[in-house]
Amino acid sequence: MNKMETMSGAKALMTAMEKEGVKQVFGLPGGANLPMYDEFARCDIRHILARHEQSAAHMADGFGRVSRKPGVCFATSGPGATNILTGIATAQADSSPMVAVTGQVAVNMIGRDAFQESDIIGMANPVVKYAFQPRNAIEIPGVVRKGFYIAETGRPGPVLIDIPKDVQTNKAEMTFPDEFKIQGYHPWTDPDIAAVEKALDMILNSERPIILAGGGTIISSAFAELQSVAEALMLPVVTTFKGKGAFPETHPLSLGPIGMHGHAEANKMMAEADCVLAIGTRFSDRSVGTFEAFEKRLKIIHMDVDPAEIGKNQNAQIAVVGDVKVSLRIMVKLLMKRAIKKSEESIWIKHVKETKAYWKENLKIHPGEMGAAKILRKLRDILPKESIITTEVGQHQMWASLFYDVIQPGTFFSSTGLGTMGWGFPASIGAKVARPDVPVVDIAGDGSFSMTENSLATAVLEDIPVIVFILNNSILGMVAQWQRTFYDRRMIGVDQQHCPDYVKLAESYGAQGIRAQSMDELDKAIKTALSSDVATVIDIPIDPEEDVLPFVAPGTSLSDMILPS
């Protein structure tokens, strides 16, 4: 405890956040959070104005995923709070650390259907890791300390702090606690060493073992440990989509993501494997197809920080609960102790490499000059390896998964769980704030980008030069693909009719807009964007008929892949 000081709840909030190391807040002001906003005049925290609360939350989310520290967003009560909900749910679905602070009507007005009152605590409950509503100003320092701790420890997630207006203005003798106790919260478990040893033996006794790296591998930045285990045991590595880039995709043992739009070689080898070391994954249906088909004939070793994930979607023969970085480190130590370092290629690994080589050579891609694969490979060729990618949600996202190889682990981020269209662009802004030293590119589709395109104002006015890379087929492409595939080509509600013109749109915000209609133009556009100090939108018209393939149809298994013909 440090010394007491009399101050308002709003001032205590900002002071407590400064103590947490918060440098900026993404948000929008309104009637019920004005006392907090007034404090920006008296503190060193930067305010970054969003044009919609949902975008503010995505910005905080992008910041949180890249920096691994909670991103902070502010919104007012009522519609401000409900607007932020999609952003909170997105962060929860992808275990992203976030602290969202909403204004609320005064305590004596709660429950009276006051102007701009919404029961955001009730609404947000299923999509937050925890929610606080301090009813007295004096609670605020403790709430902030606990909120940040909960958001960033164990399996990270969003924390909501809903502060009634009078609690912001009321003064109290504040103390800022260094130590605190949350009785029912045990974020870390020490991994069971014996279980790791059993897991290692199970892998060694399997004929066709494989590693499945999930998003938890990236969250806990277990990149070096993962690579050590894979190389020492010579295991092929597939990832979930959220785990994309947990392992360098240019590595000879890398097969890329599995799943609905996984790489052909990844899905094939996953389906043939007899033992999987699954790291930090919830075995989402989009990754594994039908649960029953996936676990059939497969021994599963499941490492996860969240004990509730064990057995939720897939039964594991061996479970290792704990931070996956710690669990993998134990395995690395065991490998060293037992001097295990495979050098000879097994029949399995030869087969894996042949399969990979076959599909690298033979996967059919769009024949046109401006096919998705060629566009994304061009982007990869030009971007420095440390560049950070965010994506929107849809066809472009899955093409990015298929054709943009992540070289440096932990540089690829997407709304993989909730699948929130409009996430990528504001998230790229948050990412760029976290890492201003590297290029940040939002790989976008026209449909998704249009959902949060007004964040261009934020990028331009706040001087956050991100690059929006639009694969523009002027159609809600993934929906269109499903309508072509499952609804006899009845195209309903998908045609964007080339509206708006994204070059002019960018220019109207003061950003740079470039249209690229050939590979030469694309090459120039990417290089121009990289050397610019202003946000740039690259609009790349593509064929609206191009499908994302391979495709594992919903309700089927990874071995039932639809391949390009």
Added chain:
Amino acid sequence: MWAILSILVENKPGILFKITHLFRARNFNIDSISVGVTDNPDYSRITITTIEDEKRVVQIVKQLDKMIDTVEVKHLDEHKTVYRELSIFKIKLSNANDSMEVNKLANAYGGKVHDVKTESMMVELTATPDQIKAFEELVKPFGIIDVARTGVAALQRSGA
């Protein structure tokens, strides 16, 4: 399986809502629920009975454990647990013998009789849900006007 879950929570507003919300959101069923403060006023004990297969019961316990507001979550073994539910039956009386008959049944089950009128009487019965069900079947022929039940309260036996 029928499972008794004993959940010790911090005695704060909104926690019951979160627990029931978890059951709804995760598609778990609540068979009965009872809540009461413990000897320490900082905590409440919520007892939930549910009918789910074993794998799902394990998952419910894990999800409840994961909640920050829960201090302790136990799946109680019913053979090592004292568990009871309070029920009140309002039973129709059609002829003079009925009240005597119902009285006999109530005594057999350790129930208490209340509010005896010419046309109805009430029986208070504290028992296991199975015993309450059995009593209900026995008094059904008389005509049950209304039933109120509290849900199960349960504590593990010492040394169990």
